[in-house]
Amino acid sequence: xxxxxxxxxxxxxxxxxxxxxxxxxxxxxxxxxxxxxxxxxxxxxxxxxxxxxxxxxxxxxxxxxxxxxxxxxxxxxxxxxxxxxxxxxxxxxxxxxxxxxxxxxxxxxxxxxxxxxxxxxxxxxxxxxxxxxxxxxxxxxxxxxxxxxxxxxxxxxxxxxxxxxxxxxxxxxxxxxxxxxxxxxxxxxxxxxxxxxxxxxxxxxx
Amino acid sequence: xxxxxxxxxxxxxxxxxxxxxxxxxxxxxxxxxxxxxxxxxxxxxxxxxxxxxxxxxxxxxxxxxxxxxxxxxxxxxxxxxxxxxxxxxxxxxxxxxxxxxxxxxxxxxxxxxxxxxxxxxxxxxxxxxxxxxxxxxxxxxxxxxxxxxxxxxxxxxxxxxxxxxxxxxxxxxxxxxxxxxxxxxxxxxxxxxxxxxxxxxxxxxx
DNA sequence: CGGCGTTTCAAACAATCGTTTGAAGTCTAG
DNA sequence: CTAGACTTCAAACGATTGTTTGAAACGCCG
Numbered sequence: 001x002x003x004x005x006x007x008x009x010x011x012x013x014x015x016x017x018x019x020x021x022x023x024x025x026x027x028x029x030x031x032x033x034x035x036x037x038x039x040x041x042x043x044x045x046x047x048x049x050x051x052x053x054x055x056x057x058x059x060x061x062x063x064x065x066x067x068x069x070x071x072x073x074x075x076x077x078x079x080x081x082x083x084x085x086x087x088x089x090x091x092x093x094x095x096x097x098x099x100x101x102x103x104x105x106x107x108x109x110x111x112x113x114x115x116x117x118x119x120x121x122x123x124x125x126x127x128x129x130x131x132x133x134x135x136x137x138x139x140x141x142x143x144x145x146x147x148x149x150x151x152x153x154x155x156x157x158x159x160x161x162x163x164x165x166x167x168x169x170x171x172x173x174x175x176x177x178x179x180x181x182x183x184x185x186x187x188x189x190x191x192x193x194x195x196x197x198x199x200x201x202x203x204x205x206x
Numbered sequence: 207x208x209x210x211x212x213x214x215x216x217x218x219x220x221x222x223x224x225x226x227x228x229x230x231x232x233x234x235x236x237x238x239x240x241x242x243x244x245x246x247x248x249x250x251x252x253x254x255x256x257x258x259x260x261x262x263x264x265x266x267x268x269x270x271x272x273x274x275x276x277x278x279x280x281x282x283x284x285x286x287x288x289x290x291x292x293x294x295x296x297x298x299x300x301x302x303x304x305x306x307x308x309x310x311x312x313x314x315x316x317x318x319x320x321x322x323x324x325x326x327x328x329x330x331x332x333x334x335x336x337x338x339x340x341x342x343x344x345x346x347x348x349x350x351x352x353x354x355x356x357x358x359x360x361x362x363x364x365x366x367x368x369x370x371x372x373x374x375x376x377x378x379x380x381x382x383x384x385x386x387x388x389x390x391x392x393x394x395x396x397x398x399x400x401x402x403x404x405x406x407x408x409x410x411x412x
Numbered sequence: 413c414g415g416c417g418t419t420t421c422a423a424a425c426a427a428t429c430g431t432t433t434g435a436a437g438t439c440t441a442g
Numbered sequence: 443c444t445a446g447a448c449t450t451c452a453a454a455c456g457a458t459t460g461t462t463t464g465a466a467a468c469g470c471c472g
């Protein structure tokens with residue numbers, strides 16, 4: 001590998017793939033559409049990633065490595081400071097995703113790609129995500145268990161399952177609420193995060 | 207159209223398509239896979255439905271016509287009897303979907319297909335669903351507005367948006383909770399509905 | 413400047429895609 | 443029993459799919 005040239009090509013492919021996967025799904029976006037959008041040669045995908053499936057995994061890895069790190073970092077800070085509450089722990093989960101969404105170019109579409117992964121029954125993809133990033137959900141679940149000692153394990157898992165659904169759906173912006181014309185993207189998503197934390201905390205507590 | 211023969215073929219195609227769309231997505235499931243699973247000739251799809259896109263719409267229509275009717279029927283009964291509460295209105299929305307899921311053969315996968323529709327950015331599909339079944343969500347939203355008069359319109363819509371996400375995700379069974387070995391499918395889904403109503407009511411009320 | 417990994421490129425691969433065709437088959441009404 | 447509408451069928455259409463190929467272009471080091 002060289003230092004300069006392949007960087008741009010790899011990154012351009014990943015960006016275009018992310019966008020098209022969000023818009024048309026993994027099967028719906030062809031490599032020709034991806035390479036055309038990235039303005040690179042068709043063969044570059046197989047040269048840099050080996051196959052379409054590997055490209056899909058790499059699209060996840062590029063974002064999830066840092067997202068997971070930040071989430072766990074915030075969670076650890078809360079636990080260390082003794083500030084853990086339903087609201088702050090939910091915030092630790094949501095805010096890094098929010099910041100990713102607001103990152104210049106492409107961050108917001110990634111949450112849609114992530115939501116698509118839930119819809120896919122594809123066991124390869126689910127195993128990849130579970131093996132590499134499952135520990136994040138595990139740590140958060142442990143934190144919630146401490147904060148909701150009155151709930152037995154089964155009750156807790158039901159509620160967490162529902163909460164993950166609400167978070168996934170909302171962060172992917174699947175809903176009907178549109179950003180108001182005068183409102184910035186940042187303000188819109190911060191509003192969403194605020195309502196999401198409030199709603200989900202109440203549901204967990206209920 | 208004849209009375210007997212085409213019925214079986216049409217229905218077999220719809221059933222197989224529903225199952226494969228749930229498993230692999232609309233783009234991921236080919237007509238050859240569908241017709242092979244349905245044990246009919248490849249050309250039968252275009253003969254009976256005209257195109258793949260029309261087949262997709264028909265998969266939705268077959269289930270949503272009755273599902274919407276039952277939901278509105280229950281909602282009207284509640285309003286007429288003066289029994290409307292957050293819990294009963296949520297029940298009116300969820301229970302018909304639950305019954306569909308428990309219907310013999312295929313009902314349970316349809317909720318997964320429906321959830322995929324949310325993930326698709328496809329504007330044709332979204333318009334089709336919004337035009338034909340949007341009034342159901344409208345009626346329920348009006349009912350919730352009456353039950354939550356302390357919330358202004360914007361606050362209410364945020365919460366309903368989040369609630370729809372939680373319901374969609376959960377009914378599609380995207381979560382991590384697996385049915386316990388001793389437990390029947392019916393018992394599992396009834397548990398889910400119970401927790402879903404409890405969680406969502408608390409979130410709306412919060 | 414010459415040589416050598418690295419990357420890009422146009423072209424082609426077999427396979428599969430949604431759709432169309434026209435003939436063969438099936439059924440019912442007269 | 444026959445006429446005619448309806449349905450099924452094998453086969454093929456051109457377009458598009460992911461992937462591979464070998465040569466051309468590139469960039470760096472000696």
